[in-house]
Amino acid sequence: MTITALDPQDRYKATRLWLFAVGLTVLAQIGILHLMGRIPICECGYIKFFEPGVNTAGNSQHLADWYTPSHIIHGFLFYLLAFVLFRRRPLSMRLAFATLIEAAWELVENSPLVIDRYRTATMAIGYQGDSILNSTMDTLFMVVGFLFAARAPVWLTVSIAVFLEIYVGWLIRDNLTLNVLMLLWPIEAIRVWQAGL
Template sequence: MSIAAPPASRRFFWFAVAFALLVAQVVILHAMGRVPICECGYVKLFEPGVNTSGNSQHLSDWYTPSHIIHGFLFYGLAWLLLRSQPFAARLSFAVLIEAAWEIAENSPMIIDRYRNATMALGYSGDSILNSGMDTVFMALGFLFAARVPVWVTVALAIAFELLTLFVIRDNLTLNVLMLVYPVEAIKTWQDAL
């Protein structure tokens, strides 16, 4: 007969797993040769330029809302698949997905795909800082989705998508579309910014 771990110990364990996954993401990105911070030598809270050398290099940028939306989506997926699991286990699941994406996104194959199929012509991958913060923002989106009514999460996701569409002519929806099935008319429209 086994004795179940106290709830606080189980929660701590799963939060430790989520943190360990983030650390593993950073270590793997370092092993891949990603730069720790922007090669400019400093760290900014927000990089407003989209097709600049600072994009995807600092703490946040115009793609940060997409990572928050990842958190919304991963919360829904974890709720569907792991409803009986503790909240922190579901968060660890979300961090695992985001960390895997961040590693894949910074692989030469995906970087080349971004350069060839999307508006990110000069994209050279994320700094380790930016990639780690993308995962942190995903986790914040996950936590937000867990605390508010579904309609609020959906409304905020739509607002983020419309805001970034208006400001930078890109968003999570277009980013996924252009990676999977590039549309030349959309790329032309985005390049006109």
């Protein structure tokens, strides 16, 4: 049965259930990161809204950094994926699906294997993994991107994604596209270019 076949009261209950699943997924992410030994906040002992350094000890430790746009773009992409797979399902269910993917990625990204891969294959030479705060914010920024994509015209969402990729790529010589490429299939010429930062 699709959501359109439900009466308003049932739709409301279904929405609440899926939003509860979103919250539960984020809490599970936090709990698992804690069990993995991730630090709650930056070892510096304070929280910044934005960490401007790329290869600094504060990167991936605070509320936002130059990789935050990548997580917003995750939201755009996961919205598209959920729309293709679950077009007739409620938005809240698609959001729960997207949150599950993002949370799973955050756990994989903070595993010793992937942290080591980042250090050896990408420009993140001193990468130590995310703080729990930063990882949680990455997921919440994905949610922001997802909800934006759900409401905005497609052309605007695509334009913002392209702008963010170009701007961040120009500014820090890294972005979502380069990050994925260098993680999966490192190219020496790109690594040399990125090292010139």
